[in-house]
Amino acid sequence: MSEESKPEASKKGKGKARSGEGEMSNISNISRELVEQLLRANPSLAGEMQGMDSKKIEEVMRGMSLQDISTGMATGGKNQKDMASYKFWNTQPVPKFGEDEPLPDGPLRENDLARVKTVGAELIEGFEWDTVDLTDDQQVREVYELLTHHYVEDSEAMFRFNYSASFLHWALKAPGWIKNWHVGVRVTSTKKLVAFISGIPVTLRVRENTLQCSEINFLCIHKKLRGKRLAPVLIKEVTRRCNLESVWNAIYTVGVVLPKPISTCRYFHRSLDWLKLYETGFSPLPTTSTKAKQVTKYALSANPSTKGLREMEVKDLDAVHDLFTRYMERFDLVPKFTVEEIGHWLLNGGSKYDERIVWAYVVEEEGKITDFFSFYSLESSVLGKKETIRAAYLFYYASETAFSKSPDAKKELKVRLNALIHDALILAKKFNFDVFNALTLLDNTLFLREQKFGAGDGSLHYYLFNWRTSFINGGIDDKKNVDDENGSGVGVVML
Ligand SMILES: CC(C)(COP(=O)(O)OP(=O)(O)OC[C@H]1O[C@@H](n2cnc3c(N)ncnc32)[C@H](O)[C@@H]1OP(=O)(O)O)[C@@H](O)C(=O)NCCC(=O)NCCS
Known part of the structure; x- marks a missing residue:
C-alpha cells in the first residue's frame, strides 16, 4: 500500500491499443x-x-x-x-481466460426474445423476488440501509462506502430508467430487503460499435446470506429483466478479477485534508516525512485561478454536450449521452435531491464554452467510529485544447488539464471534501502525478457482458504505474 493508497478504493474494484495489444x-x-x-x-x-x-x-x-x-x-x-x-x-457469455486469439468484436451469444423466461428463477425457500420502487422514499431508504451495512468495505474492514439516499435517486433514476431493473430479494415472512442488484440503460460505444447496454451496479447481499451462490441468481435475474427489454449487453466494474476484464484501471487519491485522513487511518505518515510536512505538501490556494471558470448552468447544456461528445471520440469505451443525460449527470438531476451529489464547472471565454469538469460526492463510513470520509470523485470533463492542431498538442492538453484539475481540487477543498479520487481513465494520466495524487492499492476491472473486444488500455503500464505515454482508452466513469 503506498502513501495515499486506501483500501476503500478497491471497491468494485473505466483503445488506444498499445502496440502488441x-x-x-x-x-x-x-x-x-x-x-x-x-x-x-x-x-x-x-x-x-x-x-x-x-x-x-x-x-x-x-x-x-x-x-x-x-x-x-x-x-x-x-x-x-x-x-x-x-x-x-x-x-455466461463472457470472454474466457486463455482465449487469446484476436477475434473480431461482437456478441458472444445469439439472442432471442422468444426464449427469455417471463418469470424469475425460483429462490431458496423463505425468500422472494421484488422490484424495488425507487419513487417511494421508504424503499430508497431500504436500499440505503442494506448498502450502508453490507456494501463494499476495504480488506481491513476499516471503511465502507456510504451511498446516500440522494445519491441512489441520482444514480438509479437516470433518463430512461427502468423500474424492473431495480431487483431486490426480500425475506418472505418479514419483507426485509436482503439483497439488491440494479441496472440503468446506457448507450455505449465500444471501439466502432454502438451498443444499447445496461450499466449494472450496487450488487449487494446481506452478510448473513453470503457464500450461498445467491450472487449468480441475482445476476441471472437482472440479465433476464434486461433481456425482456431486448438489452443483451451490460457493463460492470468489479475490484476482483473475473473472466475477463476488458480493461483495468488503478485508483489514485489526492489528500485535501491530510490530517483528517491520517487521524482516521486512511493515510499513513510516511517514514521520511512529518505531519507538518504532509500538511504543507497538500496545501492549496483559497480560490481557483482559471479565467472564465464558473458553475455550469442549464443554459450551458448544449455546448457542454457538444464538447463532451467530441472529446469522447478520442477513447475506445465511452457512454453516448444525450443532452438530457448530460443534464441529469452534471446538474445533479436538476438539483431536485435533498443533498448535492455532483458539482460541474465550465470555462467560458468570449461566450464560448471551452472546457468543463465535474466531480461527485461519495462518503465512506469509518467503521467503529462516528466519522465519515468525504471523498470527491473525478467525473467527466473535456477541453477544446484536445483539438489543437499544434505539434505540441499533447503538451498543451497536459498543461490545460493540470490547470483545470488543480482548480477542481481547490473547489473540492472549499466544499469540505477530505480526499479527491480518480482512476487512470480518460486523460487522467496527464495530471495525476503533477497534482500529487498517490497510487491506491485498488484496481478497478471493467467487464462487458456478451461482447468480445480486445483489451483496452487502462492508463497503467506493466508495473501498474501511470502510463502517460499511452494513456487510457477508457472513457466510462462508473459510480
Ligand atoms: C459481492 C457479493 C454480492 C458476492 O456474494 P457472495 O455471497 O460472496 O457470493 P455467492 O456465493 O453468492 O456467489 C459466488 C459467485 O459470484 C461471483 N461474484 C462474486 N462477486 C461478484 C461480483 N462483484 N460481480 C460479479 N460476480 C461476482 C463469484 O465469482 C462466484 O462465481 P464463480 O463461481 O463463477 O466464480 C457479496 O460479497 C457482497 O454483497 N459484497 C459487498 C458488496 C460488493 O462487494 N458488491 C460488489 C460490488 S462490484
Missing part, C-alpha cells in the same frame, strides 16, 4: 530469469506466489497469458482460479 500469447517456454522479471513487474502476483517453490511458480505462470500478468492480475484467491472453477461465470 491483442497478441495475448500464453507463456509456454519460461526461463527463471523471465519469471523473476515478471514477478518484479507485478508485485501483487509476487505476493500471491510467496512460499511457492520455483517449479510451481513456473507452472502457474505458464498457464497465464502475458496480458493477464501485465494487467496486474494475481494468481491467488479469485485470480488463481482456472476457468473451470468459475462455476457460474463459466456458463
Whole structure:
C-alpha cells in the first residue's frame, strides 16, 4: 500500500491499443530469469506466489497469458482460479481466460426474445423476488440501509462506502430508467430487503460499435446470506429483466478479477485534508516525512485561478454536450449521452435531491464554452467510529485544447488539464471534501502525478457482458504505474 493508497478504493474494484495489444500469447517456454522479471513487474502476483517453490511458480505462470500478468492480475484467491472453477461465470457469455486469439468484436451469444423466461428463477425457500420502487422514499431508504451495512468495505474492514439516499435517486433514476431493473430479494415472512442488484440503460460505444447496454451496479447481499451462490441468481435475474427489454449487453466494474476484464484501471487519491485522513487511518505518515510536512505538501490556494471558470448552468447544456461528445471520440469505451443525460449527470438531476451529489464547472471565454469538469460526492463510513470520509470523485470533463492542431498538442492538453484539475481540487477543498479520487481513465494520466495524487492499492476491472473486444488500455503500464505515454482508452466513469 503506498502513501495515499486506501483500501476503500478497491471497491468494485473505466483503445488506444498499445502496440502488441491483442497478441495475448500464453507463456509456454519460461526461463527463471523471465519469471523473476515478471514477478518484479507485478508485485501483487509476487505476493500471491510467496512460499511457492520455483517449479510451481513456473507452472502457474505458464498457464497465464502475458496480458493477464501485465494487467496486474494475481494468481491467488479469485485470480488463481482456472476457468473451470468459475462455476457460474463459466456458463455466461463472457470472454474466457486463455482465449487469446484476436477475434473480431461482437456478441458472444445469439439472442432471442422468444426464449427469455417471463418469470424469475425460483429462490431458496423463505425468500422472494421484488422490484424495488425507487419513487417511494421508504424503499430508497431500504436500499440505503442494506448498502450502508453490507456494501463494499476495504480488506481491513476499516471503511465502507456510504451511498446516500440522494445519491441512489441520482444514480438509479437516470433518463430512461427502468423500474424492473431495480431487483431486490426480500425475506418472505418479514419483507426485509436482503439483497439488491440494479441496472440503468446506457448507450455505449465500444471501439466502432454502438451498443444499447445496461450499466449494472450496487450488487449487494446481506452478510448473513453470503457464500450461498445467491450472487449468480441475482445476476441471472437482472440479465433476464434486461433481456425482456431486448438489452443483451451490460457493463460492470468489479475490484476482483473475473473472466475477463476488458480493461483495468488503478485508483489514485489526492489528500485535501491530510490530517483528517491520517487521524482516521486512511493515510499513513510516511517514514521520511512529518505531519507538518504532509500538511504543507497538500496545501492549496483559497480560490481557483482559471479565467472564465464558473458553475455550469442549464443554459450551458448544449455546448457542454457538444464538447463532451467530441472529446469522447478520442477513447475506445465511452457512454453516448444525450443532452438530457448530460443534464441529469452534471446538474445533479436538476438539483431536485435533498443533498448535492455532483458539482460541474465550465470555462467560458468570449461566450464560448471551452472546457468543463465535474466531480461527485461519495462518503465512506469509518467503521467503529462516528466519522465519515468525504471523498470527491473525478467525473467527466473535456477541453477544446484536445483539438489543437499544434505539434505540441499533447503538451498543451497536459498543461490545460493540470490547470483545470488543480482548480477542481481547490473547489473540492472549499466544499469540505477530505480526499479527491480518480482512476487512470480518460486523460487522467496527464495530471495525476503533477497534482500529487498517490497510487491506491485498488484496481478497478471493467467487464462487458456478451461482447468480445480486445483489451483496452487502462492508463497503467506493466508495473501498474501511470502510463502517460499511452494513456487510457477508457472513457466510462462508473459510480
Ligand atoms: C459481492 C457479493 C454480492 C458476492 O456474494 P457472495 O455471497 O460472496 O457470493 P455467492 O456465493 O453468492 O456467489 C459466488 C459467485 O459470484 C461471483 N461474484 C462474486 N462477486 C461478484 C461480483 N462483484 N460481480 C460479479 N460476480 C461476482 C463469484 O465469482 C462466484 O462465481 P464463480 O463461481 O463463477 O466464480 C457479496 O460479497 C457482497 O454483497 N459484497 C459487498 C458488496 C460488493 O462487494 N458488491 C460488489 C460490488 S462490484
